[in-house]
Amino acid sequence: MSTKIAIFGVGLIGGSLALCFKGKPGITVVGHAHRPASAEKYINHGVVDHATISIKEAAMDADFIFLCVPVGNLDEYLTKLSQIPLKKGCVITDVGSTKASITAAAEKLEFKDVYFIGGHPMAGSERSGVEAATPLLFENAYYVLTPPPGLPDKVYESLVLLLAYTRAKIVKVDPIEHDRIVGAISHLPHIIAVALVNQVCDYNETNPLYRRLAAGGFRDITRIASSDPIIWRDILLNNRGVMLQMLSDWNKGISEFIAMLETEDGEGITGAFAKANDFRSELPEHRKGMISSTFDLYIDVPDHPGIIGKITTRLGENDINLSNIQIIESREDVPGIMKLSFRQEEDMERAKKVLQNMDYSISL
Numbered sequence: 001m002s003t004k005i006a007i008f009g010v011g012l013i014g015g016s017l018a019l020c021f022k023g024k025p026g027i028t029v030v031g032h033a034h035r036p037a038s039a040e041k042y043i044n045h046g047v048v049d050h051a052t053i054s055i056k057e058a059a060m061d062a063d064f065i066f067l068c069v070p071v072g073n074l075d076e077y078l079t080k081l082s083q084i085p086l087k088k089g090c091v092i093t094d095v096g097s098t099k100a101s102i103t104a105a106a107e108k109l110e111f112k113d114v115y116f117i118g119g120h121p122m123a124g125s126e127r128s129g130v131e132a133a134t135p136l137l138f139e140n141a142y143y144v145l146t147p148p149p150g151l152p153d154k155v156y157e158s159l160v161l162l163l164a165y166t167r168a169k170i171v172k173v174d175p176i177e178h179d180r181i182v183g184a185i186s187h188l189p190h191i192i193a194v195a196l197v198n199q200v201c202d203y204n205e206t207n208p209l210y211r212r213l214a215a216g217g218f219r220d221i222t223r224i225a226s227s228d229p230i231i232w233r234d235i236l237l238n239n240r241g242v243m244l245q246m247l248s249d250w251n252k253g254i255s256e257f258i259a260m261l262e263t264e265d266g267e268g269i270t271g272a273f274a275k276a277n278d279f280r281s282e283l284p285e286h287r288k289g290m291i292s293s294t295f296d297l298y299i300d301v302p303d304h305p306g307i308i309g310k311i312t313t314r315l316g317e318n319d320i321n322l323s324n325i326q327i328i329e330s331r332e333d334v335p336g337i338m339k340l341s342f343r344q345e346e347d348m349e350r351a352k353k354v355l356q357n358m359d360y361s362i363s364l
């Protein structure tokens with residue numbers, strides 16, 4: 001039996017899905033691009049079997065259609081698809097970071113023998129484009145589905161079965177509930193990271209030491225501030241109502257900190273940190289995707305020539321697979337921090353022991 005999968009928008013998420021499906025028994029993956037140059041790029045990167053700029057050509061005969069374009073373009077593609085003859089039983093799904101508006105739009109369209117199931121993989125990165133796609137992106141991450149009421153079980157199960165190739169964990173969530181939850185755990189953090197980076201950027205205008213001294217704490221909390229501006233403009237405008245409420249709650253939390261500082265309320269400050277520490281320690285550790293797509297170790301390294309070679313050789317001698325290595329130049333003329341990334345938790349744990357035996361100081 002052959003299965004045709006059409007992917008509209010083969011970027012970070014669409015490309016990663018394509019890589020999960022491509023080459024699997026009986027599956028053909030077709031990418032839709034809105035520009036000829038992008039279609040060529042999809043083929044050159046080897047993420048799809050075919051690429052086209054024709055919506056009709058991509059969608060006709062498809063068993064599954066994944067809409068992986070920015071949130072602001074989802075409605076437009078869904079409407080276009082409702083106007084062309086699709087294969088009987090075709091399942092259309094999306095990967096947009098918000099779910100309420102697209103599921104409502106799908107309910108209004110008159111699809112005949114074609115089904116829409118909203119989707120949102122809770123995995124991603126601050127990088128974008130097909131260049132950043134990887135088949136490992138969704139492994140162990142949650143993948144939200146928002147099936148409409150009355151959807152035949154068989155149809156839902158067919159999508160779940162296909163998504164098994166992503167190795168993600170499927171979870172059913174109500175679309176409105178979804179937008180509230182991701183508003184808090186994904187959209188609000190992106191706004192905060194951007195506002196923080198821009199605040200420091202303004203201070204840096206008066207003294208460039210702000211940027212030069214920025215170290216682990218600043219980097220940890222601001223990685224997502226490098227995310228794609230168009231993707232995030234669309235997400236935030238789409239989830240505007242939820243975000244305005246959450247930013248108002250955020251202002252209350254910040255006002256509490258202002259009050260604690262004004263009144264020198266040390267007990268209040270330690271209480272706030274302890275509460276946050278407790279909640280954060282309950283987060284699923286080292287899960288790939290939403291929190292981290294790799295298992296990372298940070299080590300303090302002295303400024304010796306050949307230090308990278310020494311460490312990588314020792315890891316190699318112990319058959320430990322390193323997926324990435326990065327020197328975080330936090331300060332000049334003093335020891336720096338090296339970030340070692342591993343695909344497997346077991347490799348990270350073994351590396352930790354080897355490096356501790358070499359007397360390096362390690363943090364996770």
Ligand SMILES: NC(=O)c1ccc[n+]([C@@H]2O[C@H](COP(=O)([O-])OP(=O)(O)OC[C@H]3O[C@@H](n4cnc5c(N)ncnc54)[C@H](O)[C@@H]3O)[C@@H](O)[C@H]2O)c1
Pocket residue numbers: 008009010011012013014033034038068069070071073095096097098120121122123124125126127128129130228231235
């Ligand atoms: N980035 C993440 O971490 C993440 C995680 C989960 C879901 N999402 C959602 O996935 C979707 C895609 O995000 P991404 O991170 O893969 O972005 P991306 O920029 O990597 O990919 C977007 C793709 O859409 C195409 N595209 C852009 N504008 C278009 C238009 N006007 N018409 C048609 N195609 C267009 C681009 O060429 C590209 O192929 C978004 O809806 C986003 O909300 C993103």
Ligand SMILES: O=C(O)C(=O)C[C@]1(C(=O)O)C=C[C@@H](O)C=C1
Pocket residue numbers: 096097121122123124125126127185186187224227289290291
């Ligand atoms: O890890 C990241 O860089 C992400 O931004 C991924 C992230 C998130 O906020 O966790 C971003 C948007 C999504 O819709 C889902 C996941």
